[in-house]
Amino acid sequence: MSVQLFPEATQEQRMMADSAIRIMEATCPLTAVREAAERSGPGDEKLWRKLGDLGCFRLLAAEKHGGGNLSGNGVADAAILAAERGARLQPGPFVAALVVAGALSRAGTTPLHGEVLQALLSGAAVATWAADWLTPATRASGLTLRDEPGHLTVSGEIRGVQDADVCDWILVSTRAGGADRQFLLDRSAAGLSLAKAAGLDITRRYFTLVLNDVRVPAGAVLGDPASNPALASWQLAVAAVLSAAESVGAMDANFTLALAYAKTRVAFGRPIGSFQGLKHLLARASLALEMAKALVAGAAEGLGGDEADALVMASIARAFVSENAVELTHDCFQVFGGIGFTWEHDQHLYMRRLASEAYLFGSPSWHRRRIWEQAVHAETVHAEVADA
Amino acid sequence: MPERLEVEDYRRRARAWLEANLQRRAGPEVSLMEVADKSEDEIAAGRALQRKIYQAGYAGITWPAEYGGQGLPRDYQEAFAEEARDFQLPDLGIAGGTTFGVCAPTMLAHGSPAFLRRHIPAILAGDELVVQFFSDPEAGSDLAGVRTQAVRTGDRWMLNGGKIWSSGAHYADYGLCLARTDWDAPKHKGLTWFLVPVRATGVTVKRIRQINGNAEFCQEFFDDVELTDDHVIGDVNDGWTVAQTMLRFERGGGNRPTSKRDVRELPADLLAMADAAGRLDDPHAQDAIVRAHIDGVACAQLGRRIGALIRANPRLASGLASYGKLAAATFDPIRANLGLDLAGGAIAWQDPDSPVADAARDLLNSRFMAIAGGTTQMQLNSIGERVLGLPREPSFDSGKPFRQVVRDARHWSGKVS
Numbered sequence: 001m002s003v004q005l006f007p008e009a010t011q012e013q014r015m016m017a018d019s020a021i022r023i024m025e026a027t028c029p030l031t032a033v034r035e036a037a038e039r040s041g042p043g044d045e046k047l048w049r050k051l052g053d054l055g056c057f058r059l060l061a062a063e064k065h066g067g068g069n070l071s072g073n074g075v076a077d078a079a080i081l082a083a084e085r086g087a088r089l090q091p092g093p094f095v096a097a098l099v100v101a102g103a104l105s106r107a108g109t110t111p112l113h114g115e116v117l118q119a120l121l122s123g124a125a126v127a128t129w130a131a132d133w134l135t136p137a138t139r140a141s142g143l144t145l146r147d148e149p150g151h152l153t154v155s156g157e158i159r160g161v162q163d164a165d166v167c168d169w170i171l172v173s174t175r176a177g178g179a180d181r182q183f184l185l186d187r188s189a190a191g192l193s194l195a196k197a198a199g200l201d202i203t204r205r206y207f208t209l210v211l212n213d214v215r216v217p218a219g220a221v222l223g224d225p226a227s228n229p230a231l232a233s234w235q236l237a238v239a240a241v242l243s244a245a246e247s248v249g250a251m252d253a254n255f256t257l258a259l260a261y262a263k264t265r266v267a268f269g270r271p272i273g274s275f276q277g278l279k280h281l282l283a284r285a286s287l288a289l290e291m292a293k294a295l296v297a298g299a300a301e302g303l304g305g306d307e308a309d310a311l312v313m314a315s316i317a318r319a320f321v322s323e324n325a326v327e328l329t330h331d332c333f334q335v336f337g338g339i340g341f342t343w344e345h346d347q348h349l350y351m352r353r354l355a356s357e358a359y360l361f362g363s364p365s366w367h368r369r370r371i372w373e374q375a376v377h378a379e380t381v382h383a384e385v386a387d388a
Numbered sequence: 389m390p391e392r393l394e395v396e397d398y399r400r401r402a403r404a405w406l407e408a409n410l411q412r413r414a415g416p417e418v419s420l421m422e423v424a425d426k427s428e429d430e431i432a433a434g435r436a437l438q439r440k441i442y443q444a445g446y447a448g449i450t451w452p453a454e455y456g457g458q459g460l461p462r463d464y465q466e467a468f469a470e471e472a473r474d475f476q477l478p479d480l481g482i483a484g485g486t487t488f489g490v491c492a493p494t495m496l497a498h499g500s501p502a503f504l505r506r507h508i509p510a511i512l513a514g515d516e517l518v519v520q521f522f523s524d525p526e527a528g529s530d531l532a533g534v535r536t537q538a539v540r541t542g543d544r545w546m547l548n549g550g551k552i553w554s555s556g557a558h559y560a561d562y563g564l565c566l567a568r569t570d571w572d573a574p575k576h577k578g579l580t581w582f583l584v585p586v587r588a589t590g591v592t593v594k595r596i597r598q599i600n601g602n603a604e605f606c607q608e609f610f611d612d613v614e615l616t617d618d619h620v621i622g623d624v625n626d627g628w629t630v631a632q633t634m635l636r637f638e639r640g641g642g643n644r645p646t647s648k649r650d651v652r653e654l655p656a657d658l659l660a661m662a663d664a665a666g667r668l669d670d671p672h673a674q675d676a677i678v679r680a681h682i683d684g685v686a687c688a689q690l691g692r693r694i695g696a697l698i699r700a701n702p703r704l705a706s707g708l709a710s711y712g713k714l715a716a717a718t719f720d721p722i723r724a725n726l727g728l729d730l731a732g733g734a735i736a737w738q739d740p741d742s743p744v745a746d747a748a749r750d751l752l753n754s755r756f757m758a759i760a761g762g763t764t765q766m767q768l769n770s771i772g773e774r775v776l777g778l779p780r781e782p783s784f785d786s787g788k789p790f791r792q793v794v795r796d797a798r799h800w801s802g803k804v805s
Contacts, residue, residue, distance in 0.1 A: 007696040259776055274779035279772035280765070286776060287714050291686040294693035298685075309651045316651060316682050368678040375654045375678075 052123015086249025438514030483556025707774030
């Protein structure tokens with residue numbers, strides 16, 4: 001079963017999605033996801049390597065760096081994979097890793113940037129992204145940066161860093177000190193430790209990154225003050241669109257499960273899905289699902305095609321998907337009734353994933369604020385407001 | 389046959405023709421619900437402009453060439469629509485929308501070649517406007533329950549009964565009419581479509597005044613209207629098949645292209661409403677406007693997706709088309725309520741063109757899509773049963789002769805025997 005993010009996907013896109021689905025179902029089916037969640041451990045590391053062999057991590061990198069996409073639009077290709085991953089609640093920082101690889105390809109200048117990028121593209125190394133301006137969790141962080149000759153010394157904490165324990169590299173994006181700065185952290189660096197955090201989504205793991213006078217060599221610093229805000233905005237847009245694609249996949253799987261239940265569960269002598277009370281609830285939920293898919297597809301096309309309004313479109317998609325994902329999983333819960341409240345049933349895994357991911361890369365209200373700010377800066381809108 | 393131009397060459401040629409022949413549009417595109425009553429002169433001007441476009445070869449771009457269209461693929465139509473976005477196109481009011489968006493596509497799908505040769509070129513030339521004679525006063529959402537009837541006598545059909553909610557019938561030339569032709573067959577199996585000349589003897593058209601003050605809808609009365617087999621579309625008693633096609637076009641599942649907008653542009657009408665109330669700096673108002681904008685962008689993207697899904701699964705077309713209507717039915721009232729709140733209510737105004745007056749009008753129009761062409765509840769059933777494959781509601785009327793259905797309903801007990 002495919003999520004069908006793009007009903008008119010190309011042959012190459014379909015083949016890659018099918019291969020990825022086979023890998024996920026063989027290496028990391030939902031039973032394995034649940035097992036890893038129960039023991040709060042990482043997923044199977046073979047999965048990452050196999051996805052790397054398939055070329056999944058090359059999609060957002062330029063060809064000259066060894067990157068490559070299928071359709072001419074790497075974000076659209078990646079969104080298809082993200083949706084299929086979301087449908088199977090796959091573990092691992094897939095979205096964050098693509099963000100980091102994309103950022104390194106766009107702005108990397110040093111030998112270390114190139115080395116890390118190559119390891120990420122093949123799947124040999126794993127990276128995650130820690131931005132201290134993104135979520136309430138990470139915004140509660142506090143970093144202090146000291147510029148010293150030839151390196152940077154960093155202390156403090158960043159909270160809510162996804163899957164940090166399985167990562168070799170962490171890209172930190174910080175506004176500590178008032179300006180956008182980014183640098184790569186080697187997870188084995190002296191003075192770096194991880195504190196495991198509890199979280200709503202048990203299919204993923206979150207950590208507080210604790211830094212005590214960690215030395216960041218100059219070659220690990222990415223970007224410069226002039227280009228950093230634009231780069232960070234692009235990274236956010238990629239994270240918003242791809243995480244929304246993952247959510248849409250999880251919505252699709254959650255909905256499919258509830259729909260099947262409505263067709264088979266019998267009450268009052270009829271399958272419960274024949275009652276308009278549930279039929280209409282499911283039809284409305286499926287409208288939200290179709291709209292969510294449509295928005296994510298449009299946002300991915302726009303971002304990969306470097307369209308002028310792509311950043312706003314990314315926030316639109318993330319905001320819509322976040323709110324509707326949470327609504328949809330409530331609807332599914334209602335269809336299941338009591339069984340959805342049991343630990344054994346998968347409903348709570350979807351609810352946990354969707355409600356958590358709705359805030360992972362910026363909350364809906366935070367994205368709406370961004371939309372307003374970016375929209376009112378557009379000249380056309382100024383003109384319209386003045387005319388009105 | 390001349391060699392076909394590449395799309396981009398076609399686009400350039402279209403742009404040049406548009407610039408040389410059409411006037412630039414003054415205001416923004418107007419939505420269906422903002423169409424004011426058209427005067428006879430305006431309709432005549434619209435027909436003349438349609439003829440001009442037809443003669444230049446830009447009418448019916450995707451329609452078959454043997455019936456006066458251009459026989460080109462969809463991307464040519466899209467290219468023309470994009471280029472024409474800023475120009476004044478023929479405005480034939482609501483009947484124009486129905487003719488080109490619903491009736492003619494349905495005719496193309498089911499009409500005989502002779503029928504199509506008679507009517508499609510005339511439609512493209514602006515000579516024939518065709519509206520829907522669809523709902524009966526006693527059968528709206530339950531469309532297959534229509535009681536308007538056509539009785540065959542010799543080589544003639546005699547039409548009696550009446551229709552309602554026919555948009556723009558008062559200035560149309562024809563109505564596509566669904567009539568019962570067999571009362572002893574089950575309800576879906578005794579229906580036939582006729583193309584009824586609006587000015588035929590026995591047809592009376594009465595305009596209906598709506599809550600927004602306009603009068604685009606009409607009611608028709610048929611008293612012994614004489615028709616022939618030339619007026620029949622599709623097979624006799626197979627009208628339900630044709631109705632499915634028509635409903636799909638009506639629900640917006642047709643291939644009308646939508647122009648792409650820069651999503652950084654927030655809805656100007658809502659900004660104006662907030663501005664008029666001095667609330668443009670209010671963070672709650674700003675958030676609400678963005679929310680409405682997000683829903684609007686989502687609806688537009690949904691339209692694109694539904695088109696692609698229908699191309700991939702033509703069998704599900706009618707159920708899928710319900711999504712577009714359901715989306716509008718869901719979000720139009722939310723947006724209207726928001727507008728009312730942004731404007732600080734719409735209690736009183738001096739200027740009929742003010743944002744406050746717009747908010748009032750939007751509220752009155754906001755439930756249109758929730759009712760027209762099958763209520764929201766019909767769309768939800770259609771999606772639930774046809775797209776999602778949920779079990780159907782128990783049916784009490786689809787198996788027995790329609791004559792008996794009408795009789796039994798008068799003694800409805802709620803008991804299922």
